[in-house]
Structure formats: C-alpha cells, structure tokens
Amino acid sequence: MAETQFNALLAPGRIAGLKLSNRVLLPAMDMNLCVEGEISDGEIAHYTARAAGGTAMVIxxxxxxxxxxxxxxxxQPAFSDDRFIPGIRRLADSIHAVGGTLCMQLCHHGKTASVDTADGRPQLVPSVLDAKPDLSALRDSPMSELMGLATATQGKKASYKVADEDDLAWVIDQFAQAARRVKEAGVDAIEIHxxxxxxxxTFLSRGYNKRDDRWGGSLENRARLTCEVVKAIKVVVGxxxxxxxxxxxxxxGLEDGLTPDETARAAALIEEAGADAIHVSANAHNPFADFTQxxxxxxVGQYREYTKIVKQHVTIxxxxxxxxxxxxxxxMLQLGxxxxxxxxxxxxxxxxxxxxxxxxxRKTVRPCINCYVxxxxxxxxxxxxxxxxxxxxxESVAVLSSMTSAKHVVVVGGGPGGMEAARVAAIRGAKVTLIEKGARLGGTLWFSQLTTPANQLLVDWLTHEIERLNIDVLLSTEATREVIQALNPDDIVVATGARRGLPEVPGGALPHVLTGDVLRGLITGEKDADSRSLSFLGKLVVTAGRSLGLLNSADRIRSLSKAWMPVGKRVVVIGGGLVGLELAEYLAERGRLVTVLEEGPHMGLPMAMPRRWTAVIKATKHGVVLVRDASVVSIDKVSVRYRSGEDEFEAHGDTVVVASQVEPDTSLADSLRDLGIRVQVVGDAVTVGYIEGAMHTAHKVAREL
Ligand SMILES: Cc1cc2nc3c(=O)[nH]c(=O)nc-3n(C[C@H](O)[C@H](O)[C@H](O)COP(=O)(O)O)c2cc1C
Ligand code: SF4
Structure with a gap:
C-alpha cells in the first residue's frame, strides 16, 4: 500500500467532548432537497455519502x-416544530450508521429571508439601510435567469422591520428551541450561523447595525445577540x-464591515459565552460584485490570514x-x-x-474546478x-454497475468528455481504447487551463485516471473508419468536440483572423497548428519552444506568454461567451488592447453567474472594451467593422480571434453509423455544454453502455 500522507489532516480531533476521526469537515451547503422543511431521502443520501467517504463531521x-x-x-431544513424531529433523526441515524458525526446549522436569515417576503412578512433587520444595491451585473442575465432569481420571493418586493426587544427575545428563544429539537433527534453538534x-x-457588523441601544454601537453590544443565543442554547442543551x-x-465591499481584528475580538466574546468552536468564513455585501471573494x-486558502488572527484570540x-x-x-494544521x-x-x-x-x-481525488455551477x-x-x-x-448515479459481459469500447476524442467516458467505461469493466488526434490528452480543456488555471486540476485528474485504469491511448491518431474497424469495438463513443468556424463576412478568412483552434495551436505549439499568421520571428519562437519542450506545461506557457505571444498589440475577440471573455482577460493581462464584440445582449452567458459577474468586472478593470449587441459586418487588416443598432462602428485589431461560431459536430459519428456498431456522441460534439456538458453527457452514456 502506498504511504499515507497528510498526517495532520488525518489526525483525530475533538470539539468540546465530541471525538472526530480526522480534521476534515463538510461545511454547510444548501442542497435544497427538503420538502417543506422536512428532511428528504435525497438530503440523507447526500450527507451520508460524504460521511461514508471519511469526512469527520458533516454540517x-x-x-x-x-x-x-x-x-x-x-x-431548507426546518427546526420550528417537534414534527420535524423524526426526519432529522433519520438523517442522524444514517450518518451514524456509516461511522460519521452530524452537525446542523441553525439560522435566522434576517434581510435575506426570502420566504418572509413571499409570505408578505417584513424581514427582520438591526437597522434599515438606505443604500440601494448595485445590480448592474444583472444586465448580463437573460429574462429566464432574472425570473429564476425571484423564485424564492415569488417576485415580491422585500420590506423590513427593525427588530425590537420582543423580536430579539423571540429570536433567542427560537434558536434555543431549535437546538433542543436537533439534540433530541440525535444530532451530535450544532452550528450557529x-x-x-x-x-x-448583521447585528455583529457595524456596517449593517446602526443602533444605539444595548444591541448596537460597541463590539460588545453588537456581539450581544450571538452571545445571548449561545447562552440560551447552552441552557437548553447542556x-x-x-x-x-x-x-x-x-x-x-461594506463600509464599516467587520475586520479580521474585530472578528477575532468577537470570537473571544463568543467563546466566553460558551461556544466550543469558531468557523471563520467571509462575506460580500454585494453578491453581484464580490461573491467570488x-x-x-x-x-485557494483565501481566508487563511483571518483564520490565523482568530486562532490567536481564542482557546477553543x-x-x-x-x-x-x-x-x-x-x-495550516501543522503550523497551528x-x-x-x-x-x-x-x-x-x-x-x-x-x-x-x-x-x-491523493491523485484520485476528483477536483473542484471553482466554476460556481x-x-x-x-x-x-x-x-x-x-x-x-x-x-x-x-447519489444513485454514483454507483457504477459492472458490465454483464466485457466489452471493447472505443472512445474518439481525448477532451474531458472522451476521458470521462473512457474512465467510467473502464471502471465498469470494459476494455477501452481512447483515440486522440492531438499529441496529448485534454483537448480544449488543456487550452482552457491557460486562462482558467483551476481547469488544470481536471486535466491532471482525468489523465491520471486514464493511466490508473490502464486505458489504451492512441495519441496523434486520426480515428478513420479503418482505424476503428481494425480495433473491432462493441461500442463507439464520439467525443470530438465542437466545430469552430470563421465569420462569413468580407475579410473573415484573412490570415490574422484566428479561430480558437488555430490560436490554441499557436500558443501551445501543437504540430498541426496553422501558422500562416506568424511572422518569421514568431515561427522561430514557436519552433524553439516546441523543441525545447517549453510548450508542454500550461504554467510555463502562462509565464512565457507574458513575454511573447503570437498575437498583435490590438486584439478584437469576436464572441463574448465563456471562452471569449476569459481569453480577453488573459490577453489584456499580457498588455494587449482588447475589444470583445458580442452579438447578443449578454456577456459571458455560458458561465455560472458568480463567475460571469467577476469575469466581466475583471475584464473591464483590465481595460477590455466590452461591446454587447454587436454584429460583425466586415474585417480588414487593421479593424473589425460592426453594427450596433442602426449605426456602424470600428474596433481596431491587428489580430482577430473568433470565439463564436461554435457548433456541435456529429460528422464523424454520422460517418461511422453504417459500421454496424453502436455509435453514441457526447460533449460539445452533440450539444455545446463546455465542461459540465461534457462530463455529464459522457458519464451518462458510459454508465449505460
Ligand atoms: C452550493 C453551496 C451552498 C452553500 N450554502 C451555505 C449554507 O447554507 N450555509 C453556509 O454557512 N455556507 C454555505 N455555503 C458556503 C460554504 O459553506 C463554504 O463556506 C464555501 O463554499 C467556501 O468553501 P469552499 O471554497 O471549500 O467551497 C455554500 C456553498 C455552496 C457551494
Ligand atoms: S460545480 Fe464547479 S465549483 Fe461547484 S463543486 Fe463542482 S466543480 Fe466545484
């Protein structure tokens, strides 16, 4: 067996009298699987899977x-009535049955209590603030998203009530009663949110709490509500x-918001009130601007400094x-x-x-890629x-059944969809051959790690899985009918990705107009890259980089590209979707003057909203000019003409990158259909759905082979 590492992480620990088998906790994350507040089977399956996976405590x-x-x-889970206890007990029993421990997070949502708004009640707040939130990020949300955002409030406008003494006494009691129910249900711990x-x-924060009574003003006063809640809970639960x-x-983003030092002092007060542990997170006042903070x-480790300061102020x-x-x-654990x-x-x-x-x-851990989906x-x-x-x-789809008879599965395309299909088929017992046209695995995912470094984790993991599962990989191989027939497969999975074209406008085929594929080839030094747009010096640099092996590492390309890149000083990116926006930021960071022309009204649409908001803000900060509703009319050597409304405009660009014109491409699959072998298509080749689409469609096809 390989040597076990991570000794500090795997060491047992203790919170109050509760023994925990290691130092890894699952923090609270809404799964929204409860039915009218009742714990459902889906919630139980979700948390039980994490406890069974070795997590010391799930919250x-x-x-x-x-x-x-x-x-x-x-x-969300409800704690307001004894009738919820049996459901919570089922969850606790299930967690205990796999050797885990359970903590439940208790909250009053105050100014974000959407159900209050939906039901016509005011939301409880320490003080009413006049400032209107900056909602400008929502201009990149289509109507379907805007309506989705209004689901919980049923589209109603919030009203507020400044909490009085009676309200606060009631809040404290509600926390205490909830804690009693949770304890009665057999839950091992609670977390006060x-x-x-x-x-x-909001009471703790000077930014939200403008009161001058015993609940506002000094830190002691602002921390009073949390301290009183802790004390009341302790009276009830022991x-x-x-x-x-x-x-x-x-x-x-909050004027007068909590500082790490204030948090640490508040933590000390809360310890004095009886708390047994402090969990150090952070928040943004305007989620539409700062959610990714x-x-x-x-x-990675963004809150490390805040945590260290709290640790210096408490003994729990x-x-x-x-x-x-x-x-x-x-x-961090080793360093205390x-x-x-x-x-x-x-x-x-x-x-x-x-x-x-x-x-x-460690290498078999499927990585989170920080995509906010x-x-x-x-x-x-x-x-x-x-x-x-x-x-x-x-969770039911996590269980992969073994194949009834061993099959030979040929997967064409070594991007995320192809690798995931190969991985799942191999786990199920298939003999798998993976054919990739390029010289390395990863496809567009490999390229995307240049602009989105977290994607590298997924490339590395999938590559490692392919090796671990002994999948036959044929690199630099065109998957012709003959090649596939010679392999004599039982099943074919096509994961060759999307087709990326050039705009059909005058000048669309000029040499300085590059598709994403060509740009990828130029930057990564892939052999089949079309180098028509390179100067003599450019060709020399790419050839030298390739022969020295400098272009095999994304990290190296990222840093080398700060010195040289095969693109001009002014770049026009056509298409402001996921790829266009991230590429624009990458180019702008490397000193390029970038204009993004998006045909539709919204930028970054395929990105999950928080990431989109941040990408738009970051690109703008880097000086990228973002133009929505811009349809390209023509391209010449120095500029791109586009129409917006009734008028035509010009964006200067000595390089034009086309990040639009992406379409599913089933041509290979169609050409194989008469082989008499089942052919299935996954990933962008069937529907452009980026990493999520590739991983999900591939998993589904491969688990049903
Ligand atoms: C889907 C989702 C739901 C979340 N819901 C909660 C929640 O109910 N309560 C809470 O305190 N934090 C919530 N969080 C924040 C997490 O607890 C955690 O602090 C955050 O994700 C940062 O940790 P990470 O970078 O390891 O994901 C949620 C996070 C996610 C991803
Ligand atoms: S959706 Fe993206 S951010 Fe969320 S857990 Fe999965 S990989 Fe991570």
Missing amino acids: TGTGAVAWPVGATSRH AAHGYLLS ADYPVIVRLNGFEF GPLPAE PVIAVGRMLPEIADE ECDFVSMGRQLLADPDLVNKIREGQ CVEQNFFDGNPKCAVNPALCN
Whole structure:
C-alpha cells in the first residue's frame, strides 16, 4: 500500500467532548432537497455519502430556526416544530450508521429571508439601510435567469422591520428551541450561523447595525445577540453539547464591515459565552460584485490570514474554510493556524476525499474546478449540480454497475468528455481504447487551463485516471473508419468536440483572423497548428519552444506568454461567451488592447453567474472594451467593422480571434453509423455544454453502455 500522507489532516480531533476521526469537515451547503422543511431521502443520501467517504463531521445546509419565518427557502431544513424531529433523526441515524458525526446549522436569515417576503412578512433587520444595491451585473442575465432569481420571493418586493426587544427575545428563544429539537433527534453538534449577511451577522457588523441601544454601537453590544443565543442554547442543551459559531472574518465591499481584528475580538466574546468552536468564513455585501471573494472565494486558502488572527484570540478550536485543498489544509494544521478545515465544493466534487487520502490515493481525488455551477442553482432556489460530479443531488448515479459481459469500447476524442467516458467505461469493466488526434490528452480543456488555471486540476485528474485504469491511448491518431474497424469495438463513443468556424463576412478568412483552434495551436505549439499568421520571428519562437519542450506545461506557457505571444498589440475577440471573455482577460493581462464584440445582449452567458459577474468586472478593470449587441459586418487588416443598432462602428485589431461560431459536430459519428456498431456522441460534439456538458453527457452514456 502506498504511504499515507497528510498526517495532520488525518489526525483525530475533538470539539468540546465530541471525538472526530480526522480534521476534515463538510461545511454547510444548501442542497435544497427538503420538502417543506422536512428532511428528504435525497438530503440523507447526500450527507451520508460524504460521511461514508471519511469526512469527520458533516454540517447540513443552513436550516431556519423559526421556519417558515426567517427562512430563505421552503426546501431548507426546518427546526420550528417537534414534527420535524423524526426526519432529522433519520438523517442522524444514517450518518451514524456509516461511522460519521452530524452537525446542523441553525439560522435566522434576517434581510435575506426570502420566504418572509413571499409570505408578505417584513424581514427582520438591526437597522434599515438606505443604500440601494448595485445590480448592474444583472444586465448580463437573460429574462429566464432574472425570473429564476425571484423564485424564492415569488417576485415580491422585500420590506423590513427593525427588530425590537420582543423580536430579539423571540429570536433567542427560537434558536434555543431549535437546538433542543436537533439534540433530541440525535444530532451530535450544532452550528450557529452568524455569518454571510444573515440576522446574527448583521447585528455583529457595524456596517449593517446602526443602533444605539444595548444591541448596537460597541463590539460588545453588537456581539450581544450571538452571545445571548449561545447562552440560551447552552441552557437548553447542556454545557457539554458542542456549539460551533460561524463568523465572517471579513466583509467585502461594506463600509464599516467587520475586520479580521474585530472578528477575532468577537470570537473571544463568543467563546466566553460558551461556544466550543469558531468557523471563520467571509462575506460580500454585494453578491453581484464580490461573491467570488465571499462567501465562495476563488483563491485557494483565501481566508487563511483571518483564520490565523482568530486562532490567536481564542482557546477553543478554530475551523478554516475557503478553497481548502488537502495540501494547504495540512500545512495550516501543522503550523497551528487552525484546528479543523472545512472543504465545501471539494467535497461536493468528491465525497470520498478523506478515504482516498487515507489510502495514499491523493491523485484520485476528483477536483473542484471553482466554476460556481453548483452555487448558481441556489440563486434560483434550486438544487446544486456539480460540473464534474454528475452524482451531486442524485447519489444513485454514483454507483457504477459492472458490465454483464466485457466489452471493447472505443472512445474518439481525448477532451474531458472522451476521458470521462473512457474512465467510467473502464471502471465498469470494459476494455477501452481512447483515440486522440492531438499529441496529448485534454483537448480544449488543456487550452482552457491557460486562462482558467483551476481547469488544470481536471486535466491532471482525468489523465491520471486514464493511466490508473490502464486505458489504451492512441495519441496523434486520426480515428478513420479503418482505424476503428481494425480495433473491432462493441461500442463507439464520439467525443470530438465542437466545430469552430470563421465569420462569413468580407475579410473573415484573412490570415490574422484566428479561430480558437488555430490560436490554441499557436500558443501551445501543437504540430498541426496553422501558422500562416506568424511572422518569421514568431515561427522561430514557436519552433524553439516546441523543441525545447517549453510548450508542454500550461504554467510555463502562462509565464512565457507574458513575454511573447503570437498575437498583435490590438486584439478584437469576436464572441463574448465563456471562452471569449476569459481569453480577453488573459490577453489584456499580457498588455494587449482588447475589444470583445458580442452579438447578443449578454456577456459571458455560458458561465455560472458568480463567475460571469467577476469575469466581466475583471475584464473591464483590465481595460477590455466590452461591446454587447454587436454584429460583425466586415474585417480588414487593421479593424473589425460592426453594427450596433442602426449605426456602424470600428474596433481596431491587428489580430482577430473568433470565439463564436461554435457548433456541435456529429460528422464523424454520422460517418461511422453504417459500421454496424453502436455509435453514441457526447460533449460539445452533440450539444455545446463546455465542461459540465461534457462530463455529464459522457458519464451518462458510459454508465449505460
Ligand atoms: C452550493 C453551496 C451552498 C452553500 N450554502 C451555505 C449554507 O447554507 N450555509 C453556509 O454557512 N455556507 C454555505 N455555503 C458556503 C460554504 O459553506 C463554504 O463556506 C464555501 O463554499 C467556501 O468553501 P469552499 O471554497 O471549500 O467551497 C455554500 C456553498 C455552496 C457551494
Ligand atoms: S460545480 Fe464547479 S465549483 Fe461547484 S463543486 Fe463542482 S466543480 Fe466545484
């Protein structure tokens, strides 16, 4: 057996009297699978899978203590009545049956209690603020999304009530009663949600709390509500019952928001009130601007400094969160910067992370690629789905049945769809041959890691799986009828990706107009790249880079491309979708003057909303000119003419990159249909759906072969 690493991560720990088998927790994440507040089988399957995968403690997605009052969804756990206890007990029993421990997160949603708005109640707040939120990011949302955003409130306008003494006494009691029910149901711990802009966190924050009574003003006063909730809970559940409190280490974009130092001092007060652990998260005042800072950070270990400061101020365990990958988590634990780590999206992507690490199989952990597809569904009051894990919220598909008879499956195309189909078929017992035209695996995913480094994790994981499962890989091989026939397969899966064309306008075929494929070839030095647009020097650089092996590593290309790239000073990108927008930012970061022309009214549409909002903001900050509703009329050597409304305009560009004109391409599959072998198509070749579409369609086809 391979040597076990991550000793700090795998060491047992303790919160109050509760023994935990290792240091990895699942933080609260709404699955929205409850039915009118009742725990459903889907919720149980979701959390049980993560507990069975070795996670020391799973914390359920936030539940409402006074549900439906103060609730954010009708699909979240409810704690407001004893009738909810049996459902919670079923969950606790299921978690215990696989050796796990269960914590439930208790919340009053305050100013985001959408159910209050839907039901015509005012939302409870410490103070009414006049400032209107900046909703400009929503201009890139089509009507379907805007309607989705209004689901939980049923499109009604929120009203607010400033909490008075009676309201606060009621809130404290509701928390205490909820905790009693949770304990009675056999749950091992509770977490009080005092972060993310919900009621308790708005009291804690000077930015939201403008009161001058005993609940506002000084930090002691602002922390009073959380402290009183902790004390009331302890009276009901007993001093020994573990109570965790989740806090914002920082509030992004909020004038007078919490600072790490204030959080640390608040944590000390909350410890004094009886809390047994502090969980350090963060939040953004305007989710439409800063959601990828908080509560779902884009950077690995983004809240590390906040956590360290809290740790210095308390004696109880501190839990770190924020793109915690095993390596940084182990390091932080070793350095004493925290006592536990929460891995959110990473455990959505792979529930078995802890078991795999314990078995010395770190590389087999399916990575989260930070794409925000999961959480986007929460904005629509829906169930998260994961781009890389089709079993999220549908655990039944995680179980892959063995094939009844061994088949030989030929997969054509070594991008994410092809690799995923090959992986799943091989796990099910098929002999798999994977044919790839290029010289390496990854396809467009390999290229995308240049602009989106987290995608590299997926390339690496899929490549490792292909090797681990002994899949035959034929690189630099054209999948002709003859090649396929010679392999004599039982099944063919075509994953050759989309067709990328040039715009059919005058000048559309000029040498400086590059499709994404050609640009990829030029930047990555692929042999078959069309180098017609390269100068002599450019050809020399690419040839030298290729022969020195410099172009085999995405990291190296990323840094080399800061010095030289085969594109001019002014670049026009045609198409402001996922690829166009990310490419624009990449080019702008490398000193190019970039204009993006998007034919439709919305930029970045295929990206999940939080990522889209950030991409638009970042591109704009880098000076990229974003033009919506722009249809290209013609292209010449120095510019692209486009029409917007009644008028025509010109965007200067000595290089034009076409990131639109992407269409499914079933031509190879169609040409193979008369071979008498079943042919199925996955990924962009059948419907352009990027990584999520590729992984999901491939998984489905391969699990049903
Ligand atoms: C789909 C989804 C739902 C979430 N719901 C909650 C929630 O109910 N309560 C909460 O405190 N945090 C919630 N979060 C935030 C996570 O607990 C976690 O702090 C965040 O995802 C950052 O950790 P990560 O980078 O490991 O994903 C949610 C995150 C996701 C992805
Ligand atoms: S959807 Fe994307 S961000 Fe969410 S868990 Fe899956 S890979 Fe990670």
